[in-house]
Amino acid sequence: MAPTPDSLIRLTAAQMSAKLRTGEITSVELTQAHLDRIGAVDETINAFIHVSGDEALQTAAAVDASRAAGGAEAEQLHPLAGVPIAIKDLIVTKGQPTTAGSKMLQGWMSPYDATVVEKIRTARMPILGKTNLDEFAMGSSTEHSAYGPTRNPWDITRIPGGSGGGSAAAVAAFEAPLALGTDTGGSIRQPGAVTGTVGTKPTYGGVSRYGAIAMASSLDQIGPVARTVEDAALLHDLIAGHDEKDSTSLAEAEYPEGRIPSFAEAATTKNVAGLRIGVIKQLQGSGYQAGVLSRFQEALDQLRDNGAEIVEVDCPSFDYALGAYYLIMPSEASSNLARYDGVRYGTRVLPESGPMTIERVMGATRAAGFGDEVKRRIILGTYALSAGYYDAYYGSAQKIRTLIQRDFEAAFERADVLVSPTSPTVAFPLEDKLDDPLAMYLNDVATIPANLAGIPGISVPGGLSEGLPVGIQFLAPAKEDARVYRAAAALERLLNDNDEPPLWAQVPALEEVTR
């Protein structure tokens, strides 16, 4: 029986790839099924800022033609050729608008592609469009977007996490099988946790940042968003690698075996026997919901019962991670965002009256173009960097960053991977934390340390609490991204080792939630 459009969108990316290869389905069918789904549900979900249906179908038709041609042309197709993808609107794309979720870049078209986008085009994955985010990736709920909030497919009265809520919700709602995100303090992993999807923050430098609109350059990292660990790994394999256009990009030779290992291969891991898993003492307990902690404990029990060695590790400096992050990140952001001056590109707003000086045009543009959260962080960062305060704030935060790196080093002496809940709570109601920046910032308490240390992390679904997804986070030393895939794949398999459909397949039908 031919797969129906509804069953097509519910396949994993790996299954889509296999069915495309055997000719059981075409990329045009697959891409059209996703565009139809976007048409049916995205008015409610608002995962996309821009949908590029024509372009996606053109790519799909070309892939189908290559496949039909057979011979070398078909053989040379990348495994993900013809599998559609969505791209966080912080990553620049030629021929499609890039807004960063801000009015500042409304209508702006990048003259070039980000390196990851180039790789996606070379692999010939149809690009479905650009996904919603908190303005300039600042937030944990996607409510700080100038294009309206994204809703969580598990409960449309709740947030999908942020800043990459659009990518996570699109994947959770079967609008896309794969997506790209960016993670500066948790923006791939925390949305993954609260939407029941998988998201990886690669090792800093492991994926080129060329063409990712900079928020905090020493923390930003592009990574994959998917429904399964294997799918995330397949996409990670495609986007990883050295890029001479990114001065912080790692050379292959810097990896432990002198090459980047296959993450998809790591994701085939079935057992955890002998794996030393460190539970971070500081990332549990007060502030974490009881239901989140229960799922976390059950995950640990499963891992232990299947031969993992669970140890507790102490990372005392983590208590200061959030404070250090909210000095370093705004400092870097205040500098990066200085380029939006109303002169070179993007929005320009002229002062209503008075002299038309460049300073006044800049002032009017930035007052109108940036939202409150972005302004808050620019003010904070500018203050932290100002003469007289630099040592007290920025300097101290950098010292804490070093202490956090040392805590990780000590922890990885005792454990191969570390584990924690990804987010302290399940998805919270829209508007719940919108007027309380500190409450919003606390969502990232468990994800931020990895960015400060430049190490890889993944969030994998760990079950439900109050009917909403809970995420489990694994962390590994820098350049050991394969380890997070091994641990996450093993846990995913253990948790799905029953008659029930996997968690990602249990999302309520949107017809039901939109009622």
Ligand code: GLN
């Ligand atoms: N939520 C965090 C913040 O607001 C992380 C954002 C991100 O990773 N881009 O800064």
